[in-house]
Amino acid sequence: MHASKQNFEDYKSRCVTDIISLQPEFMKLYNIDSYEHWFYDHVTGAFHFKSDDGRNLYFKYVDVGSFSTKTNTWNWSWNSSSIPKHVSRPLKKVTTFGADNNFEQLTKGLFEGDEYTGWEMTAISAKLLNTIGCYRIPQDHLFIYFIFTNELTHEEYEDLKDKYVNCNKHISDKVAFVCQHLINYTSVGFHEAFDSDPMIHPYDDRQAWCDECEKIRLKEGKWTDEAMTLANIKVVCDQCYFEIKERNQTNESIS
Numbered sequence: 364m365h366a367s368k369q370n371f372e373d374y375k376s377r378c379v380t381d382i383i384s385l386q387p388e389f390m391k392l393y394n395i396d397s398y399e400h401w402f403y404d405h406v407t408g409a410f411h412f413k414s415d416d417g418r419n420l421y422f423k424y425v426d427v428g429s430f431s432t433k434t435n436t437w438n439w440s441w442n443s444s445s446i447p448k449h450v451s452r453p454l455k456k457v458t459t460f461g462a463d464n465n466f467e468q469l470t471k472g473l474f475e476g477d478e479y480t481g482w483e484m485t486a487i488s489a490k491l492l493n494t495i496g497c498y499r500i501p502q503d504h505l506f507i508y509f510i511f512t513n514e515l516t517h518e519e520y521e522d523l524k525d526k527y528v529n530c531n532k533h534i535s536d537k538v539a540f541v542c543q544h545l546i547n548y549t550s551v552g553f554h555e556a557f558d559s560d561p562m563i564h565p566y567d568d569r570q571a572w573c574d575e576c577e578k579i580r581l582k583e584g585k586w587t588d589e590a591m592t593l594a595n596i597k598v599v600c601d602q603c604y605f606e607i608k609e610r611n612q613t614n615e616s617i618s
Contacts, residue, residue, distance in 0.1 A: 371466045375483050382486040382497060389496030393420060393514075401500065407523040408450045409515060410498070421515035422496075426450040426507070427488050430481035433504040437480045442472025448602060449527075449537050453512075457488050481508050530600035539569035539604035542576045542594040545611065552577065553611040559604075569604045573611075 390396060398412035398420060405426070412420040426440040440451040441458070461469025468474060469487065485497050485508040494510040501507075515523075528538045545553070552574030559569050572580070572594055579590045586594075599607070 378486040378490045406527045421520040422511035424509045429505045429507045437476040533602040537601040542572040544573040
């Protein structure tokens, strides 16, 4: 049975009440207001607070969306072509929840709102994703909303820079690895180190190779120098990886 509009209003109100209660604790725990500068990087999905006295604070984030004061509209981040998929992908849980309960505002990419809409959608997302805190930044006529999933050490923050790639086809996304044949369309088949699913394991490393590389790997019993030379592994972005996977699995089903 579909939920009513009033049910959505009730649920939204409960989420806002929760965030009003929890957000001050988050701000106090990390002393957020003591940092004079902030930076966010969609390539790595990391948010950086920096103080004039040399202190640094890092968080992994989900970009929730933005509210435009010019058009009075809310735009979910997954609806924006300029935002990498990996920083909005966890919101799939929010859209699924919205679809299951007929909550249109959780499934419609762009809709009219008011000055409270951004915090309301962020509060719902924070509730469903069990995050540790939220943050809003101004940018031109926009307010952009983030939820923080976990704190990062400086080492973890630096390591993230090696895990994402600038792709000519897609907005920057997570690094993945495929054999040269899967890129060059010279072989079919798709073999993975493990069965990948971006929704279940969004941050796992992706590694795949074709039928010909698999034959050599099985013959050698492991990834020998000969097998690695044949594979000539290439770096691609996460989105390219899953496009390659879909293309080859489609070819297999047709043949």
